[in-house]
């Protein structure tokens with residue numbers, strides 16, 4: 001994501017929280033203690049054209065959120081920008097209303113073969129490397145459907161570093177990958193890893209994925225609660241946090257699989 005897109009995509013309050021700064025929002029402004037003069041008078045815009053641009057009337061300094069992260073967390077520009085893109089993105093609040101009209105021509109890639117994912121499954125699920133120059137160039141694209149089987153988005157995983165790439169209109173908190181295809185009466189495996197999910201599907205198992213988020217959202221739980229049996233794998237990176245959430249929120253039968 002480039003500089004301007006990052007400024008627009010970052011949730012100001014999430015970003016301040018990431019830096020350990022406590023801010024108070026009033027309208028489109030967030031007030032917080034200036035990181036230099038420590039007066040509680042610095043302001044940053046939480047939305048609008050000047051979103052994530054800050055100013056301190058006391059020491060007369062100004063800047064934007066990326067440079068603030070660089071200063072506070074002693075990071076390079078690139079690291080600060082990446083951190084914000086990974087941890088402080090503002091997702092849209094609502095589900096996608098219209099069927100996606102965009103259609104990529106997807107090619108089976110050697111990378112998928114190396115991951116133990118068959119071409120047959122890729123064709124069936126709409127997975128592959130998009131041909132031509134697209135937002136998901138260099139990525140494996142996964143076609144995403146909502147519960148009603150409506151195509152709503154493409155979710156990408158960049159081949160060189162595994163970084164997730166997707167359009168801002170898609171909120172991964174509101175969907176579970178492959179939920180439209182499962183039989184809720186049968187055991188469903190939950191995973192946070194898209195490739196792991198597809199690998200399980202290749203093996204004829206039932207699986208869903210939360211698009212790699214390190215937590216489960218309210219909607220994720222609402223969907224998982226429709227399944228009679230849910231299993232979690234020990235290979236999940238954030239299993240501790242997710243399993244604690246699951247024990248608290250899942251009303252159905254669940255088990256944790258040790259692989």
Ligand SMILES: [Zn+2]
Nearest residue numbers: 034037056059
């Ligand atoms: Zn100041």
